[in-house]
Amino acid sequence: MAQDDHSGTELAAADSSHAETVPAVKTGTALIQSDAFENPGFPPHRPRVTDEDPKKEKRAQRTVYTLFYLSILGSIWAIAAYMLFPMEGNDVGDVRLNNLFIGLGAALALLGIGFGAVHWAKAVMTDVEIADERHKVGGNVVAREGAVKVFQDADRESGFTRRAAIRNSLIGALLVFPLPAVVLFRGLAPQDENPVELLSHTMWKAGTRLTLDPSGVPIKAADVTIGSAFHVIPEGLSELHHGKLEEKAKAAVLLMRLNPDELNELPDRASWSYDGIVAYSKICTHVGCPVALYEQHTHHLLCPCHQSQFDVANHCEVIFGPAARPLPQLPIMVDDEGYLVAQSDFTEPVGPSFWERH
Amino acid sequence: MSTATTQTPQRRTFTAAASNYIDERTSVSTFVKELGRKAFPDHWSFLLGEVALFSFLVILITGTFLTFFFQASMAEVEYEGSYVPLKGVEMSVAMASTLDISFDIRGGLFVRQMHHWAALMFVAAIGLHMLRIFFTGAFRKPRELNWVIGFVMFILAMGEGFTGYSLPDDLLSGNGLRIIDGMIKGIPLIGTWTSFLLFGGEFPGTEIVGRLYTLHILLLPVILLALIALHLMFVVVHKHTQYAAPGRTQQNAVGPPILPVYAAKAGGFFFLVFGVLALIASLFTINPIWNYGPYDPSPVSAGTQPDWYIGFADGALRLIPPGWEFVLFDRTWSFNILVPLVGLGLFIATVLIYPFIEAWVTGDKREHHIVDRPRNAPTRTAIGAAGVTFYAVLWAAASSDIIATHFKLTMEGVIHSLQALLFIGPIVAYFVAKRVCIALQKKDREIVLHGYESGRIVKLPGGEFIEVHQPLDEYDRWKLVSYESYQPLMIRPNARGKITVGQRLRAGMSRWFFEDRIAPVTKGELEAAHHEHH
Numbered sequence: 001m002a003q004d005d006h007s008g009t010e011l012a013a014a015d016s017s018h019a020e021t022v023p024a025v026k027t028g029t030a031l032i033q034s035d036a037f038e039n040p041g042f043p044p045h046r047p048r049v050t051d052e053d054p055k056k057e058k059r060a061q062r063t064v065y066t067l068f069y070l071s072i073l074g075s076i077w078a079i080a081a082y083m084l085f086p087m088e089g090n091d092v093g094d095v096r097l098n099n100l101f102i103g104l105g106a107a108l109a110l111l112g113i114g115f116g117a118v119h120w121a122k123a124v125m126t127d128v129e130i131a132d133e134r135h136k137v138g139g140n141v142v143a144r145e146g147a148v149k150v151f152q153d154a155d156r157e158s159g160f161t162r163r164a165a166i167r168n169s170l171i172g173a174l175l176v177f178p179l180p181a182v183v184l185f186r187g188l189a190p191q192d193e194n195p196v197e198l199l200s201h202t203m204w205k206a207g208t209r210l211t212l213d214p215s216g217v218p219i220k221a222a223d224v225t226i227g228s229a230f231h232v233i234p235e236g237l238s239e240l241h242h243g244k245l246e247e248k249a250k251a252a253v254l255l256m257r258l259n260p261d262e263l264n265e266l267p268d269r270a271s272w273s274y275d276g277i278v279a280y281s282k283i284c285t286h287v288g289c290p291v292a293l294y295e296q297h298t299h300h301l302l303c304p305c306h307q308s309q310f311d312v313a314n315h316c317e318v319i320f321g322p323a324a325r326p327l328p329q330l331p332i333m334v335d336d337e338g339y340l341v342a343q344s345d346f347t348e349p350v351g352p353s354f355w356e357r358h
Numbered sequence: 359m360s361t362a363t364t365q366t367p368q369r370r371t372f373t374a375a376a377s378n379y380i381d382e383r384t385s386v387s388t389f390v391k392e393l394g395r396k397a398f399p400d401h402w403s404f405l406l407g408e409v410a411l412f413s414f415l416v417i418l419i420t421g422t423f424l425t426f427f428f429q430a431s432m433a434e435v436e437y438e439g440s441y442v443p444l445k446g447v448e449m450s451v452a453m454a455s456t457l458d459i460s461f462d463i464r465g466g467l468f469v470r471q472m473h474h475w476a477a478l479m480f481v482a483a484i485g486l487h488m489l490r491i492f493f494t495g496a497f498r499k500p501r502e503l504n505w506v507i508g509f510v511m512f513i514l515a516m517g518e519g520f521t522g523y524s525l526p527d528d529l530l531s532g533n534g535l536r537i538i539d540g541m542i543k544g545i546p547l548i549g550t551w552t553s554f555l556l557f558g559g560e561f562p563g564t565e566i567v568g569r570l571y572t573l574h575i576l577l578l579p580v581i582l583l584a585l586i587a588l589h590l591m592f593v594v595v596h597k598h599t600q601y602a603a604p605g606r607t608q609q610n611a612v613g614p615p616i617l618p619v620y621a622a623k624a625g626g627f628f629f630l631v632f633g634v635l636a637l638i639a640s641l642f643t644i645n646p647i648w649n650y651g652p653y654d655p656s657p658v659s660a661g662t663q664p665d666w667y668i669g670f671a672d673g674a675l676r677l678i679p680p681g682w683e684f685v686l687f688d689r690t691w692s693f694n695i696l697v698p699l700v701g702l703g704l705f706i707a708t709v710l711i712y713p714f715i716e717a718w719v720t721g722d723k724r725e726h727h728i729v730d731r732p733r734n735a736p737t738r739t740a741i742g743a744a745g746v747t748f749y750a751v752l753w754a755a756a757s758s759d760i761i762a763t764h765f766k767l768t769m770e771g772v773i774h775s776l777q778a779l780l781f782i783g784p785i786v787a788y789f790v791a792k793r794v795c796i797a798l799q800k801k802d803r804e805i806v807l808h809g810y811e812s813g814r815i816v817k818l819p820g821g822e823f824i825e826v827h828q829p830l831d832e833y834d835r836w837k838l839v840s841y842e843s844y845q846p847l848m849i850r851p852n853a854r855g856k857i858t859v860g861q862r863l864r865a866g867m868s869r870w871f872f873e874d875r876i877a878p879v880t881k882g883e884l885e886a887a888h889h890e891h892h
């Protein structure tokens with residue numbers, strides 16, 4: 001990228017007194033000292049104890065093969081454990097034992113080989129180091145010229161540069177041919193549905209009863225005592241055969257009853273609650289986790305994912321955390337039998353923000 | 359086969375015959391002769407890359423075993439397996455088959471836990487390996503491209519981890535996907551549709567596990583394998599770097615030969631990594647999905663954590679202050695999601711191109727095969743320390759709730775401190791690291807000039823006490839003096855007498871990098887120091 005090959009000529013190091021020592025390859029601003037120390041060369045080789053003491057060497061060899069034998073033992077142990085620790089009962093303890101003993105056997109089998117081989121290499125094998133010469137990574141001049149010639153010949157023989165019409169049309173074709181494949185991926189999602197439409201509606205309708213999650217038992221207003229909170233799903237959700245989780249991911253609601261004095265409602269939403277009972281979407285407006293933690297004495301809802309906090313007493317506005325919007329409120333009322341029902345669907349999309357939302 | 363190639367042809371042993379058979383059909387002897395006795399430099403920090411490679415192999419082995427039992431389907435079933443507390447609970451086939459792997463297939467839990475532990479170790483090892491490369495400057499020419507490949511693998515590894523984590527379709531993995539869904543939806547213009555296509559309809563849908571499965575066991579592993587092959591091929595082409603030591607130069611590679619010592623050590627090391635993972639998997643539970651239950655959009659428990667390597671992204675989401683979302687031109691702009699995404703993207707991009715930036719600043723076009731001690735490149739080390747601190751703060755932020763409850767602090771206090779720390783921390787780390795490096799360099803100079811402090815005090819004839827300094831031998835000295843420093847760049851007009859913006863920038867960066875520098879001791883200086891003593 002930024003490695004222009006001429007930069008070194010235009011820009012010189014502040015101290016260029018060593019210019020004469022600069023070799024063919026640019027050193028940039030490296031400071032090459034003229035009286036730097038020279039590499040003293042390899043130090044004399046120091047023998048290990050196993051090189052000098054035949055007894056120690058014998059012992060090292062013994063260690064190595066003992067480790068390899070231990071490994072065999074470990075493998076056999078693991079196989080035996082497979083049979084000796086069945087998990088046919090419904091007991092979690094059996095699973096633990098099976099896991100433990102197969103695992104320990106396998107670990108011994110593997111570690112035996114590992115330690116054995118490494119010890120062999122370190123203590124028994126010859127430990128002299130060797131030095132390989134390095135060569136410049138780039139090909140030499142001859143190779144490069146050869147490569148250039150190959151390309152030139154190929155170009156001449158094919159007319160790639162000369163026959164511009166052929167070349168350009170080929171490039172065009174190559175650019176366009178993957179497009180159908182891209183289009184095919186439209187099939188990843190259903191053809192006849194629009195996400196914006198889907199995200200704007202939930203299962204809640206006028207008259208849908210609020211029921212307990214997950215039992216589906218309807219809730220009477222009288223049963224909601226001050227300070228309590230209920231996890232709520234719309235009536236009929238548990239019976240759905242298709243799309244249950246998708247609906248639940250939008251329709252989950254938290255129901256709370258506050259002392260009506262403590263409830264500060266927006267004027268146009270005064271009719272959305274019933275005697276201090278309010279229902280709010282449980283799906284966080286940040287990125288969609290369930291806002292599942294209710295702190296009764298502060299009336300704060302806390303999202304466990306990124307700690308956004310919503311103030312139920314103040315129409316669930318955000319008081320802390322990365323969420324930006326209040327939780328949407330579900331307008332509720334009480335039906336003839338005293339059950340809590342929705343007045344309508346949510347009046348805005350629930351859950352995380354999306355581009356088309358406004 | 360390879361050992362036999364050195365045998366004399368007269369003794370027609372079986373190995374010799376077999377080797378001959380193979381060589382006449384593959385020409386493999388050229389390869390063995392070329393590579394078998396290559397020197398492979400050795401150092402403990404070079405093992406980090408091997409840990410990564412070997413844990414990947416363990417992942418491949420255990421993952422393949424898991425594919426025989428795991429079923430990537432989101433069809434709803436009633437759980438009928440052995441784990442009593444979940445009997446009769448509705449869940450996806452994916453979750454049920456993962457429970458079966460854990461409770462009904464002997465050794466299944468062991469392999470599953472080994473797969474997960476290996477995944478954690480894999481990402482950790484790549485990360486540490488990358489830090490080793492960074493702090494020793496091993497990314498310099500000719501290895502810049504290998505840095506890029508390695509870093510791409512780091513990102514892919516996180517992708518592998520995330521897709522794998524999502525497969526069992528338990529409560530936590532579903533929640534992770536919910537967060538991904540929410541983040542994707544926050545992307546301007548394409549977000550809503552991207553999420554819709556990814557999930558095959560509305561979240562969570564019934565497609566995502568199957569799709570992630572294809573990514574997890576086919577696409578990503580194949581790409582990773584190809585990159586690993588390329589990465590290792592480059593290591594062979596470049597030959598391994600080495601630390602400065604007597605006898606080692608830019609023109610040689612010094613170490614034990616690949617056959618037999620290096621092969622035995624590395625091969626043994628593979629079994630050690632494998633064995634340690636087996637040991638961990640047999641002793642420690644990981645991802646006990648049976649405690650979490652199947653995915654349901656409604657419940658979630660506090661204090662749940664993603665796998666460690668996702669933490670930094672989660673932390674970035676948490677540190678955004680309230681209200682960063684606006685409706686503009688009738689569209690929603692979710693800066694609470696965009697800022698972390700773009701911020702992390704820039705961070706990642708900077709790391710990715712760092713080698714090119716440094717090469718541009720130094721203008722150095724030579725090959726570098728001797729790696730730096732971190733102290734000898736103070737600015738680079740300081741930049742690295744700042745980057746690590748930035749990452750660490752984000753990572754800590756992912757545990758903000760746990761920090762708050764554990765240390766009895768307020769959530770607000772923890773978040774606000776971390777927000778401040780995200781900006782102040784890297785700056786402090788930068789200056790501290792730089793000062794420490796320079797102090798260490800000065801100490802090195804002291805040692806070269808005046809020797810080690812021996813701890814022995816003697817009384818001079820004049821009555822004063824001095825500590826005897828032990829001079830260094832030339833081998834020890836070489837390790838301390840064999841580095842180069844760079845000078846700041848001076849701006850000079852180009853051929854047309856102009857000073858371009860690029861030059862100014864480069865000169866500025868160069869000053870930033872190399873203004874404070876400690877040059878190694880030269881022969882003349884050592885001589886002068888000796889005269890002083892006598």
Ligand code: HEM
Nearest residue numbers: 421422424425428470474477518519522523525575579645
């Ligand atoms: C770098 C690569 C990989 C990483 C980081 C990784 C990570 C993971 C993780 C974290 C899980 C969740 C395990 C759990 O339930 O606790 C998982 C599941 C799984 N992985 Fe991988 N994996 C990788 C490669 C592979 C490969 C190559 C295969 C197959 C050849 C594979 C097959 C599976 C299967 C079948 C599951 C689901 C079974 C289960 O959840 O227990 N993985 N992976």
Ligand code: FES
Nearest residue numbers: 284286287303306
């Ligand atoms: S999803 Fe609720 S704070 Fe992020």
